[in-house]
Amino acid sequence: MxxxxxxxxxxxxxxxxxxxxxxxxxxxxxxxxxxxxxxxxxxxxxxxxxxxxxxxxxxxxxxxxxxxxxxxxxxxxxATPFELVFKAYHTGTLEDVIAQHDILDGKYVRYIRQLLATQALLDRRADVLHFCLGRGDFDYEYNFTYEADLVTVDEHPKTFAVLERSEFRELHPRSDPPWVAFDVGGDFPVDW
Structure with missing residues (x-):
């Protein structure tokens, strides 16, 4: 604490x-x-x-x-309404997050949704990520795309499934992190 x-x-x-x-x-x-x-x-x-x-x-x-x-x-x-969305994210349910999200002023909602999607991706919180990607209408920054490519089906199957079924993945097909090319089976394997 x-x-x-x-x-x-x-x-x-x-x-x-x-x-x-x-x-x-x-x-x-x-x-x-x-x-x-x-x-x-x-x-x-x-x-x-x-x-x-x-x-x-x-x-x-x-x-x-x-x-x-x-x-x-x-x-x-x-900025309190933004804070309340994230309070709901950390202490409430998906329904609480959606309720706080939906009372935001329309001209700011895409920004908070992008922030919320980023936090959900970092935390591998599939339910909130699914909500954000489903509503869309925000930009996918390089860091978001890079982080999404780090999600694996073995470690985070729910988050992986949300990403793979989303419009985001259609726009940004999965690419392996650069180090994969040097692993066994990669294009340039290195005998570590």
Whole structure:
């Protein structure tokens, strides 16, 4: 469990570290993350707050996605509805997630659905991923496609099945990760 809440406002990477280190919990993580949708700028970290913090691509794919979205979407007055969708994701059922999703303002729903699909893919949560892919109307970023290609039928059969039966897979056929070419049976096998 997370330690006591902090009153500090965290920017993207600091938010990731605070969550990883147990300084903040899931709800606080999403609050700090989605607060950027209101136009929040951390003056003490302005370059990584308003630019492209490349550390996120390797550490926190959700924050990386939010950072890109902030530049393309109209700011919201209150990010609480986004937070409530993710609260339902972590504590409720699929029906709770759908209920929170469906009350969002239409001009923001595709963004939250893309974030929700990404989180569900990372967590291998097939029910939410199926819902998001079924509703569609969001972009599939490179990181999403790459992560989807890492899902295997042996380790996560439900998530694998959702991906393989989706329109996403029609648009982005499965490709093996680069290292497969060097494994036994690959195009360039290496005797490790």
């Amino acid at each position: 997370a330690a006591a809440s902090s009153n500090k406002s965290f920017c993207f990477y600091e938010n990731y570290l605070a969550k990883k280190d147990g300084i903040i919990n899931n709800d606080e993580y999403y609050h700090h993350l989605f607060d950027h949708f209101t136009g929040k700028i951390h003056e003490d970290n302005i370059e990584n707050c308003t630019g492209k913090d490349k550390r996120l691509n390797r550490t926190d794919l959700l924050a990386d996605l939010v950072q890109g979205m902030v530049k393309n979407m109209e700011h919201v007055e209150d």
